[in-house]
Amino acid sequence: MAVTQEMICITCPMGCRLKTTQEGSVLLNVDGHGCKRGPRFAKEELTDPRRMVATTVRVRGSVHPLAPVYTAKPFPKPRIFDLLREVRGLEIEAPVVMNQVVLENALGEGINLIASRDMPRVNECDNFTGELSPSERYFQPIRDRSETNPPPHTASHLPLPASRTWRRGASDQ
Numbered sequence: 001m002a003v004t005q006e007m008i009c010i011t012c013p014m015g016c017r018l019k020t021t022q023e024g025s026v027l028l029n030v031d032g033h034g035c036k037r038g039p040r041f042a043k044e045e046l047t048d049p050r051r052m053v054a055t056t057v058r059v060r061g062s063v064h065p066l067a068p069v070y071t072a073k074p075f076p077k078p079r080i081f082d083l084l085r086e087v088r089g090l091e092i093e094a095p096v097v098m099n100q101v102v103l104e105n106a107l108g109e110g111i112n113l114i115a116s117r118d119m120p121r122v123n124e125c126d127n128f129t130g131e132l133s134p135s136e137r138y139f140q141p142i143r144d145r146s147e148t149n150p151p152p153h154t155a156s157h158l159p160l161p162a163s164r165t166w167r168r169g170a171s172d173q
């Protein structure tokens with residue numbers, strides 16, 4: 001018996017609303033697509049749905065406690081939570097360089113997990129050149145406005161000096 005269902009194509013920002021008709025595993029018809037990538041997306045979504053996964057991994061001895069990582073290719077959707085569970089148990093050692101393979105052949109799917117930025121060792125901050133990533137540049141004015149925020153080259157997870165520790169004062173009562 002033919003089954004009809006709706007889905008949104010996520011291949012591009014148009015987000016076309018597709019109406020598919022299938023019988024068993026055979027896709028009979030696709031309507032509502034704005035281009036030929038729509039039927040291809042519908043077929044993949046019905047037979048082998050995949051998504052890119054971006055998350056973070058704990059990193060030891062670096063300027064930040066977490067390193068951003070992503071899958072090199074779209075990962076099978078039904079196994080994404082298994083992948084995230086696996087990644088949660090990971091801890092890598094600094095320094096990390098951008099595009100470094102953090103986890104090879106994740107869950108045996110033949111897809112690597114890749115670091116998306118450099119993460120220098122905490123003692124390498126002495127040689128910090130002042131070069132900021134685009135996201136750090138974006139937040140820089142906010143940091144400048146607050147004396148309690150550490151400068152960008154300081155490990156944000158390290159305790160602040162006692163003089164800079166927040167205390168509950170009369171104005172906070």
Ligand code: SF4
Pocket residue numbers: 009010011012013014015016033034035036037038039041
């Ligand atoms: S069908 Fe084509 S135009 Fe529509 S969302 Fe998919 S890729 Fe974009």
